Amino acid sequence: MIQLNNVTKRFPGGQEAISGLSLSIDKGEMVFVTGHSGAGKSTLLRLIALIERPSDGQIIVDNQNTRRVKRRKIPAYRRQIGMVFQDHKLLYDRPVFDNVALPLIIAGVSYRDAGRRVRAALDQVGLLHKEKQRPATLSAGEQQRVGIARAIITRPKLLIADEPTGNLDPDLSLEVMRIFRRFNEVGVTLLIASHDITLIDSLGCRRIALEDGKLQQEADPWQ
Amino acid sequence: MAITRNADAIAPVRSSSVFSIWLARHTSTSLGALGRLSRQPFASLMIILVIGVTLALPAAINVIVKNMQSVSNSWSNALDFSMYLKKDLTVSDAEDLANLIRQRADIESVGLITADEALLEFKKQSGFGKALNQLSENPLPHALVIRPSSGNTGASLTLLQEEIRNLPETELVQVDTEWVQRFHAILDIVRQAISIGVVLLGIAIVVIIGNIIRLDIENRREEIEVTKLIGASNAFVRRPFLWTGFWYGLLGGAFALLLVQYGLYLLREPVSRLAGLYQGKITVASLTITESSAIIGIAVFLGLFASWVTAARHMRRIEPR
Ligand SMILES: Nc1ncnc2c1ncn2[C@@H]1O[C@H](COP(=O)(O)OP(=O)(O)OP(=O)(O)O)[C@@H](O)[C@H]1O
Ligand SMILES: [Mg+2]
Numbered sequence: 247m248i249q250l251n252n253v254t255k256r257f258p259g260g261q262e263a264i265s266g267l268s269l270s271i272d273k274g275e276m277v278f279v280t281g282h283s284g285a286g287k288s289t290l291l292r293l294i295a296l297i298e299r300p301s302d303g304q305i306i307v308d309n310q311n312t313r314r315v316k317r318r319k320i321p322a323y324r325r326q327i328g329m330v331f332q333d334h335k336l337l338y339d340r341p342v343f344d345n346v347a348l349p350l351i352i353a354g355v356s357y358r359d360a361g362r363r364v365r366a367a368l369d370q371v372g373l374l375h376k377e378k379q380r381p382a383t384l385s386a387g388e389q390q391r392v393g394i395a396r397a398i399i400t401r402p403k404l405l406i407a408d409e410p411t412g413n414l415d416p417d418l419s420l421e422v423m424r425i426f427r428r429f430n431e432v433g434v435t436l437l438i439a440s441h442d443i444t445l446i447d448s449l450g451c452r453r454i455a456l457e458d459g460k461l462q463q464e465a466d467p468w469q
Numbered sequence: 470m471a472i473t474r475n476a477d478a479i480a481p482v483r484s485s486s487v488f489s490i491w492l493a494r495h496t497s498t499s500l501g502a503l504g505r506l507s508r509q510p511f512a513s514l515m516i517i518l519v520i521g522v523t524l525a526l527p528a529a530i531n532v533i534v535k536n537m538q539s540v541s542n543s544w545s546n547a548l549d550f551s552m553y554l555k556k557d558l559t560v561s562d563a564e565d566l567a568n569l570i571r572q573r574a575d576i577e578s579v580g581l582i583t584a585d586e587a588l589l590e591f592k593k594q595s596g597f598g599k600a601l602n603q604l605s606e607n608p609l610p611h612a613l614v615i616r617p618s619s620g621n622t623g624a625s626l627t628l629l630q631e632e633i634r635n636l637p638e639t640e641l642v643q644v645d646t647e648w649v650q651r652f653h654a655i656l657d658i659v660r661q662a663i664s665i666g667v668v669l670l671g672i673a674i675v676v677i678i679g680n681i682i683r684l685d686i687e688n689r690r691e692e693i694e695v696t697k698l699i700g701a702s703n704a705f706v707r708r709p710f711l712w713t714g715f716w717y718g719l720l721g722g723a724f725a726l727l728l729v730q731y732g733l734y735l736l737r738e739p740v741s742r743l744a745g746l747y748q749g750k751i752t753v754a755s756l757t758i759t760e761s762s763a764i765i766g767i768a769v770f771l772g773l774f775a776s777w778v779t780a781a782r783h784m785r786r787i788e789p790r
Contacts, residue, residue, distance in 0.1 A: 297698070297789055318702075325700035335695045352701045356493040396699070 247273045247404060247435045248294060253303030255289055255459070263289035265459040266303070271437060273403075276430040278446045279439040281456035287439035288332075290456070291406050294437070295329055296320050308403065325353060328397035328434075330407035334389045336381040336396075342368070343377040346395045353400060367395040371425055387418040394425060398434075405429060407438045411445070419445055494708070502712035513717075516681055520721025520768065523674055525728035527667045528756075528764050532729060534659050536754055537652075548626065548649060552613040552633055553641040563611040566638055570613065575621055575629055580614040587612060610640055623653030671771055678717050678775035682710050686783045698789035710780040711773060718772020722765040729756060729764075 248271040255264040263286045271277050279287045292298045293305060296312055305312045308326065315323045336345050346367055350360040368374045371391035381389050390410060397405055407426070411419035419442060427449070430436055440446060446453060455462035506513040554563055560583050571579045582590075587609045592598040615633065617626055627650065634642045644650070686693070693706050733755050756764070 321697070321700045321702040321705075323700075324698070329699060331698075335698060337692050337695060339692075348696065349699050351497075352696065352699065352705055354494060357497055 247271050247275070247308060248437065249304075249306040251304040251306075253293065253300045253305055255286075255293060255298060256301040263459050264293065264300075267456075267460060268303075269454060269461070271435065273435055274430070274433050275452065276426065276436040276449075277438070277452045277454060279437065279454045279456060280441065280443060280446065281462065285456040286459040287456055288408050289459075291408050291437065291439055294406060295327055296323055321352075325349070325400065326402055326404070328400065328402035328405040330390070330393050330397045330405070330410045332409040332412045334381070334393045336389060336392055338380065338382050341378050341380055342373065342384070342392050345381060345392055346377075346399055349396060349400045363399055364395075367399040370398070370428070371395045387414045387422075390414060390418075390422060391425070394422065398429060402434070404435045404437070407436070409439050409441065411440060411442055416445070423449055495712075498708045499712045499715070502709050503716055505709075506713065506716055516677065516717055517720045517724055519677060520674055520717060520772075521724030521728060523670050523677075524722060524725035524764060524768055525732075527663050527670060528725060528729050528760075529732055530659065530663050530666075531760075532733065532754070532756060534656055534663070538656055539754060548617050548621070550615055550617075550630060550633075550642060550644045552615055552639055553643065554611045554613070554638050555640045556610050558611060558638055560611065562638070563613070566636075567613050570615065570633070573629075575618055575625060576615060577618040578616045580616075582612045582614065584609045584611050621653075623650055623655075623657045626650055626653065671767070674721075674768075674771045675775040675778075678714055678772050679779040681717070682714060682776045682779040683783060685713060686710060686780065686787075690787055693784070693787050694789045697787070703784050707777075707780040707784050710776050714772040714774075714776025715769060716772070717776075718769040719765065721772070722768025725768065726756070726761055726764055 248269075250267055250269050253264055253267045254262060256262050267286075267290070279290060281287050289298065293300055294307060294312075296315060300313075310323070312323075337348070343364055346364045347357065347360040350363060351357065355363075365374060365377070368377055371394050373388060373391055373395065376384065376388065381392060384392065394407075394410065397407070405426075410426075411422050414422065423445060426436055426438065554566070558566075563581055563583065567579045567581045570576060584607045588601065588607050591609065592601050595601075617629055621629065630642055630644060633639060696706055
């Protein structure tokens, strides 16, 4: 599903967030990216979502070489990927329903037709009863789940999440991971950046450990 | 909470026909834009007011000029001028010439006063009949009385007279009503001033709407970033702003129309009193359907143009981080 060949991301300041990184993630895998703050986890996810372009190397997502995706085609490319953000990135002046419906509206589904799908997605994250509320009136965990509902509503084959449990308590973190787990069970590929080693280990998923933009050598038996 | 419980959750994104998607998108976006305007009624009203007044100004002056012109044209013989022919032309020469001139599009009618008719008339009116009978030959030339068509402007009248004056058959062209021509010349100048004014005011409207849209874009920067982040195209994020510009244009244009019509309504009474004094049939011509739709059309165009340019410039700069 995702393949990186010798990818480097150098920022204008000369800083290398990712240095010569190669990795491969199969279809239907659920993989965690770990590492210290500044290790390059977010940058890796942003490269895959084409929010950043690599300085060097090749990124292939779902058989598409991202280098060949033209600027004008980036929106269509992103619509194939579900994204969950650490800071939720919700629209705070609209109700939960509208937030979750947004990817469908962008895809051209009418507001009315979107209704059933929005409720189905909200049902999956356990927020069906909150569809009329504004995100600001929800707890951080609930906002995170709204973000997840929005990411899955178009049924993407690939879901990437940047520290989705960053500011949740252990119970909520586990709940969010369970939701991800269920998507994985129906074939969605997941790539999740996280600090929470204990949680990851309890799930028994593969781990990609980053250090200074490179794979950390010793930590992981799966490498 | 089982993922397979709800079939809707795993149905692929159904796509309806391209046109119905397009229609549904635009309907909801346009209503959304209108809704946003109505949520800040005071600010929106101020902008519509400014656009309306800015557009009403040239429209009103244009209507006034049009009315003045039709009034001056209703002085039916006011534009007539006389063309005295060379002495050596015969009556049939004069008739031929009259027929020739009559064919011009800028001339409504040509009347021939032969030398004999002129002499007869002169005898009757001057009372010198006996004395004039002594003349061995008629000293008067044939003359044509030319009435230009009402479509003429001051400039085209002057040109027409100049052309007539330059004909080989012409002895003299006499214009008795130069003040009417001056009046027309002034109307010409006013009309030109309007077209310059319209351009300037159009630029002003584009700047006003452009600025409003720019502020709107800045205020919704985060929303734009988020929607782009989850796959919205530039066209998608631009659409609501185009609709905002459209509504400002439409409502501003409608308001301008209202202002002009109300002004004309106020003028109707005093004008008909004036018309009564002159036994004339002066009525205030209101805006025709064509003129009204032109005002609305121009307003909508300016609104769309302003928002398009502004959105295109700013949207590209807002990239998700
Ligand atoms: N836009 C940028 N310009 C310059 N340097 C950047 C930029 N974005 C990230 N970096 C640098 O790249 C490195 C990796 O950043 P990244 O955000 O990927 O780290 P991270 O692993 O996600 O950290 P955290 O756990 O704190 O979120 C950091 O040293 C950071 O300073
Ligand atoms: Mg990060």
